[in-house]
Amino acid sequence: MTAITCKDIHFSYKPAFLKRYDVLKGLSFAVAEGSIYGFLGINGAGKTTTIKLLNNFIKPDTGTVTIFGLDARDIRARSFIGYMPENPGFYAYLNAREFLTFISRLKGTDRAEIKSSVDDLLRLVGLEGHADMPVSRYSKGMGQRLGLAQALIGNPALVILDEPMANLDPIGRRAFRDIFLTLKEQGKTLFFSTHIIPDVETLCDKVGILMNGMIVKEGSLDDLIASHIEYIECILRGREAAAFAERYRSQALGVTVQADNAILRFADEKLADAIVRDLAGSTVRMVSLEAHTQSLEDIFLHVAGGR
Ligand SMILES: Nc1ncnc2c1ncn2[C@@H]1O[C@H](COP(=O)(O)OP(=O)(O)OP(=O)(O)O)[C@@H](O)[C@H]1O
Ligand SMILES: [Mg+2]
Structure with a gap:
């Protein structure tokens, strides 16, 4: 009831x-x-x-x-x-x-x-x-x-x-x-x-x-x-990781390269599917794929403060 x-x-x-x-x-x-x-x-x-x-x-x-x-x-x-x-x-x-x-x-x-x-x-x-x-x-x-x-x-x-x-x-x-x-x-x-x-x-x-x-x-x-995913972060590793990540630069929020690691940040969930598909047959490995969400406090401040 x-x-x-x-x-x-x-x-x-x-x-x-x-x-x-x-x-x-x-x-x-x-x-x-x-x-x-x-x-x-x-x-x-x-x-x-x-x-x-x-x-x-x-x-x-x-x-x-x-x-x-x-x-x-x-x-x-x-x-x-x-x-x-x-x-x-x-x-x-x-x-x-x-x-x-x-x-x-x-x-x-x-x-x-x-x-x-x-x-x-x-x-x-x-x-x-x-x-x-x-x-x-x-x-x-x-x-x-x-x-x-x-x-x-x-x-x-x-x-x-x-x-x-x-x-x-x-x-x-x-x-x-x-x-x-x-x-x-x-x-x-x-x-x-x-x-x-x-x-x-x-x-x-x-x-x-x-x-x-x-x-x-x-x-x-x-x-x-979950309905407030801010961005998705994907960490790629391998000698060709930087070149691989560059392919998505125009669709990404940012690409950062550190030694053999490339960090890709993007907002569109569909890009994650494309990256996974493209990884097949490449020497690059995906070591992490994580959705960054807002905290309840962020959501509350956003709603209440109009921010
Ligand atoms: N008895 C009353 N007569 C006239 N206005 C009132 C009265 N009680 C509350 N209000 C007004 O109604 C609005 C809502 O008040 P309420 O006390 O329900 O808010 P609240 O969400 O509980 O706030 P708080 O977090 O400060 O406790 C406020 O603008 C308040 O000034
Ligand atoms: Mg009250």
């Missing part, structure tokens, strides 16, 4: 005394159950707005949002979702254990199970040593950890996180990544927004890039990267 679908969502803010402002202009995407979806976009792209729509905190002007097949406006849809907001806020005078116990009660966790499930969550996010400290004394990263723990109360099938890795040190980021992968192994679906590219690269089954109110690029990391 599809965990999330957004179909042709339009959404605009109308601040008092100011002009209506279109944020989402035909946003469509789907998140498969059991997968991790990375929602990329620059500041102000509309990531938090989209996440508020998924949670039914705000409603689209037009278009539909479904959660496990239910309209997001249906109260039952909420029961599938664990949500970690962008800047989680807490009651400063409670400690982490009290806060998680309070939220567990609100979420309707069986009273007999609350203590052990709160202990498990504190351990999972690495806060067991700070469970009795008032939240007002927490660092930002500790707040993020508590935010994640509260999102996981009640064992939700779908976990939606708005920039979960912000404020985390490298150890915290690694811990969050491990937790996300464990959640995925348990069959949960994760949807998170970010602009931290390495987190997307190590975690996500699918990536969507939000720009100008729409998904402008979407696919698995392999699909996105």
Whole structure:
């Protein structure tokens, strides 16, 4: 089943005394159950707005949002979702254990199970040593950890996180990544927004890039990267390598000769076939043929920055 679908969502803010402002202009995407979806976009792209729509905190002007097949406006849809907001806020005078116990009660966790499930969550996010400290004394990263723990109360099938890795040190980021992968192994679906590219690269089954109110690029990391081959590099070796490579100079991006090696760079994949064919019957050997792809960061900067 599809965990999330957004179909042709339009959404605009109308601040008092100011002009209506279109944020989402035909946003469509789907998140498969059991997968991790990375929602990329620059500041102000509309990531938090989209996440508020998924949670039914705000409603689209037009278009539909479904959660496990239910309209997001249906109260039952909420029961599938664990949500970690962008800047989680807490009651400063409670400690982490009290806060998680309070939220567990609100979420309707069986009273007999609350203590052990709160202990498990504190351990999972690495806060067991700070469970009795008032939240007002927490660092930002500790707040993020508590935010994640509260999102996981009640064992939700779908976990939606708005920039979960912000404020985390490298150890915290690694811990969050491990937790996300464990959640995925348990069959949960994760949807998170970010602009931290390495987190997307190590975690996500699918990536969507939000720009100008729409998904402008979407696919698995392999699909996105493979569709962006920058150039192909072929290394030839042999006494006649230089002369052999010269034959392709007009079609190549560049030819470099070093001793018995010739390096050919070209953009057209078909040229690779021609070179392989021509090598038959020649004394030249091909020692490497490699496609150089753009990184996700290059693609993101290209899409987001128009570069
Ligand atoms: N309550 C609001 N009233 C009016 N405009 C808003 C409101 N909330 C957000 N916006 C505007 O909507 C646009 C999208 O904001 P949103 O918070 O969804 O972006 P974002 O992608 O989450 O950005 P960031 O990476 O900075 O968190 C921005 O231009 C923002 O100024
Ligand atoms: Mg945001």
